[in-house]
Structures are given as C-alpha cells and as structure tokens.
Amino acid sequence: MLNISKKFFLILNLIVLCVSGLHAQNFVTDKNAIRHAVIGSIGNQNVLFIGELDGGLSCYTMEGKRLWDYAPEISAVLFEIEAADIDNDGSDELLAANANGTIYCFNHLGELLWEFKPKNKVRFSEVAVVKNNDKVQIFAGGNNYFLYELDIKGHIISKTPIEGVIRKIEGGNFIDANTQSLFVMTYAHDKFRWEFMGFLDAETKAVIKRVSYTDRRLKNLRRAMVTDISVNDINNDSKADILFFGDDKFKPLFIALNSDFDVLAEYLGNKKQIQRYAHAQGVFLATRNEIMLQYGGILMVLDTKGNRIGTSGSKYGRNVFSDFAFDPRSNQLVAAGSVDGGNNICFYDLEKPKWWLTTHKKQGRMLEVEKNLDVLYQQILNFKLPAYQKPSEKEWVMITKEKIDPKLKSLNGTDVKFVIQKSPKESTDRSHLVAVLGNIALKKDKRGTYQDTREDIIQMAKDFETRKQPFTFWAGHGNDPFYIQIETLEKILEVAPNTCYGFVYAEMDKVEDPRVIHFVEEYLPRLAKAIRKNNQAKLYFRYKNMFWAATSHLPLWKDMFFSGKYNDFLVPASEDTSNRIQDLNLAGRIGMHSGGYVNDFAMRLIDDNPTSWRPLSPGGQNSVSPYLRQGVIMAAYGARYGIVSTSGFVEPPGLNILFALMKSGVLPVVEKENIQSISSWHLIKDVDEELIHSVDNHHNLKQYKRDDDNAVFSLAQMHWAGTNIPKYDYSYAALGVKYRWLNYLPEIPNGMVPVAPIESKHILENKKTPYFVSNTKVGFSNGEHVSAKTFGDTIKKVIEKGAKRMFLTVKGASWSLVKLDENHSRLILVDPGYINPQRRKVEINFQNMEPKLISDILSKEVFKITDKKCSLNIPAGSMRFIDISY
Structure with missing residues (x-):
C-alpha cells in the first residue's frame, strides 16, 4: 500500500539539510520495529530510507518528515535495503530483498517500479548493485544456490549456480580501482564459517579470487558469528575492503580484509566485554577515518588498524540500536530502531571530538512499552481477587535466578515457589556405561568441567535440604545425557525429599543415539520409581525446533511422552524465546497437556540468540516485554512451571511482572478442563x-x-x-x-x-x-x-467448524479464555508482536452465550457489546485481563 506525501517536492525545496553547523534532531517515526536504515539521495538532498521487520518500507527527510511508505501484501522478514541511482536521473532508487521471495524497486517518489519473483519460491536475503561505465547490474540471492542478475527494469539477465546459501553480496572496486566486481559470501552452517567467499567478475560471473575458511590468516574470522558486513575503502588505496562485525565466544570482534584476503585491521575483545548474544553492528566513518562497533550495550570507536580510540556505554547497557547509517554530507551517524522493536531515529554529531559519549534517552515505541508495563505492574500490585475467583490449591514453580522484588510479598492470590538450578557435572568413572554403549559413553559436553564427585553432588543436595532451599539439577544434554549418573540421581531424591524439585534435560532429541536410548530404557524407569517417593520432583525436558509438535511422535519418544506411563512427572519445555517455529512447540505442548498425556508443562524463557538465522537475528532485548508476553501465553494454556532466565540486557522490574501476575491471581493457575479457547x-x-x-x-x-x-x-x-x-x-x-x-x-x-x-x-x-x-x-x-496444498481446505473447514462451538473468538490478539466458575471466565489478551510491539485493536465476537458484564479487572473499565461484538485496545507490548460474567 503506497502513501506519497502530496507536499513531497515542497518539503524537499523548503528544508535545508546538512549545511554547516546544522544537524538533525532525534525523531520518532510512525513505523514499527525498524530493522534497516540507509542514506539515499533525492536531487541534492539526503534522505533516510527505512526498512521494518515485516517488510514495510519508507522514506524520511533527515528532519523526520515522512515522504512515502509502502507495506507489502505478503509479510515476511525484510533482510536488506540498498539505495542506488540505477537509472542515472540524479536520485536514488530503493531496492529491497524480502524473505517473501521478492526483490522490490522503488523510485524516489515511492512508486513501485518493478518487482522480481522467481517461478520457484526463494527466500531472498541480499541485493547489490554494480556500475561499470554506463552499465548497471543488479544482483540478488537467497537460499536456492543461485545468483540472479537483473537489469534496471527487473528483467532477469542471468542465473549463476553458487555454493551454499547467500550470506552477503556487495558490489565495489575490489580488484581494480576503475572496475567494479562482486563480493559473494555463502554459508552452509547457520552460524560459523563460510562455504564460498570471494570475488566474481560481474560481466562473466567467473571467480576472480576465493579464500578457504581453513586459511590460517582468517582463523579468528572463521570461528566468529558475523552479524554485520560492510564495504569501504579504509586504507585509502582506492579499492574497497570488506569489514566484518560480530562476536567470538560472546566477545566483540571486528576484522577488515582487502581483496587479497590480507587482514588490514582487527579488534578482538576481552573477557570483560562478554555479553551473551549481543547485537553487533558496525560502520566506517570516512570523514573521521574511524570505525564504529556497537556490541550490545557497548559502543566502541576504532582506528583503521583496529586499535580502540574510545568507548561508551556498558555491558548489557541500554539503547541497543538495530542498525546504523553514515551520512557524510552532514557528518552524522544515524542510529535506527532498537532490537526489541523500537521506531526511533537518533543522531551522533561526528564533528564533536568525543562524539561517542553522546547519550540518547529512550523515546518512541519502546518508551511507550516501558510506560505501559509500569502501569500494568502497579495495577497488579494493587489487585485483589474477586469473590468468584478461588485461589488455586496448586503453586506456581519458577526455576530461576531472577531477583525477586520485595513488593511481591504483599500479594496472596497464589503461592509461587522459587527454585534454584545448579549444574554439577559428575566425575565418576563410566566404565560400566562403556561396557553397554561403547566409547560413545565417554563423550562429554565441552561447555562444562566434570570435576564433581558423586559424594560432592549428594552433599550439595543434603545442604539444600538442611537449608530448606528448593533446587533442581541440570542433569543431561544431547551432548552428554549423563551429566549426573542414575545412582547419584536416586540418592539425591532420597536425601532431599522436600527440596529436590527434579532434574533438567536438554536437546536429547536424537532417537538413534545409543546414549539417549539407554536413558529412556534404563534411567527413566528407575527415576520413575525414585521420583514417586517424592511428590514434587519432576523431569523437565527442553527441546526446541518442532520437537513437541512432530519429533515427539517418533516411536521412542511417543512411547515415553504419550503412553501415560510417566505423565505424573514429565514436564515438557522448550526454548520459548529462541525458536523460529515456536508456534508449533506451543501447540504441541498444549496438545500433550490438554490431551491428558502429561499433567504439567513448562515455559522456557531464556536469553539465547533466537534461532531464526542466527547471524541475522537480533541480539538480547532490553525490554522484558517479549519474555513477559510469551510467559503469559504459556501460563494461560496451562504452563504451571517455568525455567526462566533473562539476560543482563533486560531492564527492571524484569520478570517480576510475570511473577506478580502469578502471585496476585491475575494470571490464574490453569487446569486443562478450564481452557475454553480450544476450537479443534x-x-x-x-x-x-x-x-x-x-x-x-x-x-x-x-x-x-x-x-x-x-x-x-x-x-x-x-x-x-x-x-x-x-x-x-x-x-x-x-x-x-x-x-x-x-x-x-x-x-x-x-x-x-x-x-x-x-x-x-x-x-x-x-x-x-x-x-x-x-x-x-x-x-x-x-x-x-x-497433498498439503489440497489439504488446506480441510484444515480451514475444520477450524471454522470448531470456532463456531466456542463462546467467543478474538481477532487482533494472542489470547486464551479460562473458566473461573460456572458464571465467570477470564479472557487474557496479549499484544502478539514479539519484537514488533504495537497498540492493537481487538475485536471480541460473542457467539453462543450472551455476557452480562465485561470488565478489565485491572483498570476497572467496563465494555459495551454491540451486535454481539466488543472492541478494545491492548497497549503496545502489554496485555489485558478481561472478566466476562454470564
């Protein structure tokens, strides 16, 4: 949908930008979740092109006036935007690579000139422009092992096979100062190394040079997770260099290479700078001959050799921007958006000697979210259970290291048991396991040191029992299911019958692994016997990808999770904040719980980098909103347990808001028979x-x-x-x-x-x-x-039939309806934009029962019904709790 300002040219003629001494002021856009920003040129004026997470595009003056915007019909992640004058009219066009399989091209008025979409589906992630004499070539690539060449009209010129999935395409004077060629980098692994890295002749597409990831010069680069790549001439030889920004074992990293793959500059961070999955972005500031590297909450300035000149911010600090753009005309650095869904634009004046010390206050969408959550938290702290809501006899169980706000002590709706988790790794001899499994039993997890004796671990459990400290132990992983051996586990349950809340296992999904088979066939029956002497102990299984919706139905797992033999102590969990297909795991665990196959399931909120494509996923979020909303939806469908640990990035009060919802009773403990929002x-x-x-x-x-x-x-x-x-x-x-x-x-x-x-x-x-x-x-x-394409009609008919059976349906929110008593239900409404928070308009459609009263239990607002419909708004990044009386 196109929206061009009628005053477009008037604005450009009246606004004088970037003259000496005049610099743009920070501004807030009317966009959502800004992911990209590039500087473009319209006539003799600079403009800012903006790309949003789900594909939206827009153009702003440097003073914050919106000139045009565009929303694609098919939403998908926008991976790259590129500004270039491809028709030589003196104004830049905007090219966009969208994961919906389309390359878009817009002129300076925001008119869609053309779009390129191959016959077979492709996830496009890169677009680049090469200019040689009067010839302009556009290159694009994605995940289907082809490099596409287009002309300025969007017609396909060539299609070149490549090795691996496109990670980066850039045009530039790499080999020759007078001739542009193409830099191409592809991946075979989702995080490290490269499949191909080199330069192609733009005309013939022949490889000019390439480098292997085994090249000893690049040992630091091949083990890095590279999250940003740019092309600039940093050594003034009139040839373009490749700049890589990322991390190495959670430490910041910057490396610059020339076209011979020699290392021109390098910065390797230290242990004091470690931040888990920090968002790394970088930019070359040509007017200062400096390199800016944002690494999470730290902003560093480097010289062209990689030496650090200055630093601002702090570990796990605030204002983690999504992207940066350098404007040489006004000598400013533009910082755009934020990793948790911001829509703000901030400026650094590079004429200042220590420009990096400039601080920016939170503004725009994330300030709105912060205020919304502050209001929510205060409302929760003042909440009193209505007479018709009985406190649950069951307690919430939160396995967490989070600091608990003392304010929660005054809440008495439902008990919350806070449980610590420890991760000892047992050093006991494994020869008895080798006799059964072979040498694979000796394989251990490289992430830990196996230095705890059996006696040490048992004593730790005894000490917790004495101190009345509830605890769990992380007892195994797909890398090694035997962190703690079965004899030790049995003894722990024996010596800590009141405080041991069980054992955590992670990512043991491989059904062909003899160690996993041994665990299921030998460990599990023994643990069942020991656990049933200890009522509160559970086994928590953490699996991501689509384990709970699909993998769990393979024979080994199906017998374990769906047989009913262990339903009293198995607790399915998933890395709910680091999984691109979490919707499947959500539906799978709800199916296990509501279907009666397990008695409980868990929310898993963790600060891991989201496993979308990791190098192109955002790092840790400052706002607790994404974690909070995910936890609420899990709890609203029956997750009574939590394995939760947010990153240092998250601002206070953090998950105390979630714990307050639980402890106050605003978020009730949900029994499967009380869920009224399952349709089919x-x-x-x-x-x-x-x-x-x-x-x-x-x-x-x-x-x-x-x-x-x-x-x-x-x-x-x-x-x-x-x-x-x-x-x-x-x-x-x-x-x-x-x-x-x-x-x-x-x-x-x-x-x-x-x-x-x-x-x-x-x-x-x-x-x-x-x-x-x-x-x-x-x-x-x-x-x-x-076939799935044909079966879609069946799915649609079944869910529509199921929807008609429910009391109500909701549009515009993630939601759950929970029965409180015979005459009352609680409707839980959540902003569905995980890192795209927005104020949401919600429509509730009542079908089979006529409500007597509809009210917000926190704000006390009462809503009217018109034609069996009720409309309301959810504040951005927040939620509402609506009680319905029949």
Missing part, C-alpha cells in the same frame, strides 16, 4: 521422519528443495527462516502465523488448535470435537494421503 485439534499419524530430520538438523543450511512449501508444517528448515508461509500451512491456517521468525504469539483467530497423536481420535469423536489428521508433510482424507 490436529492429530498426527505416522509422522514424516524425513521432514522432522530436515528441521531438527537446524545447523545445516544446504537443504533447499523446490517442494519445501508443500507440507502441512512447511518451510520450517533453518534456511527458510524469515520467509512467509502458505495459507494452507497449519501455522497459517490454524494459528494465524504469517512468517517463521519470532512469531511466538500466534493470534489464533479461530481459537487454539493443539497437536496430539492419532490415539486422541476416539476421545475427540466422543465429545464431537472437530479434528484433522496429517503426518506433518501430507494430510489424510478417508485414509488416503492428500
């Missing part, structure tokens, strides 16, 4: 192993297939991260998810549609509950396979 079900039969393994193998980017989109769980492989999904896909059709990136809060316009095994069929049929069946790849109709 998706049952899994004969789960497709090939599809599962292609998704679970998330480090491997080289898996492109033309029919990846023809699946019920489609485009879930890592190399598709950020792309839009088809309307017949389960996530789109049932949960309202538009693209797989950070869509952890599905809008579920027709109610929640849980995922469960085919064995639930008879129960659902007895209750006359609608359902559909697939193997995750294809659907089933009358026992026959039906």
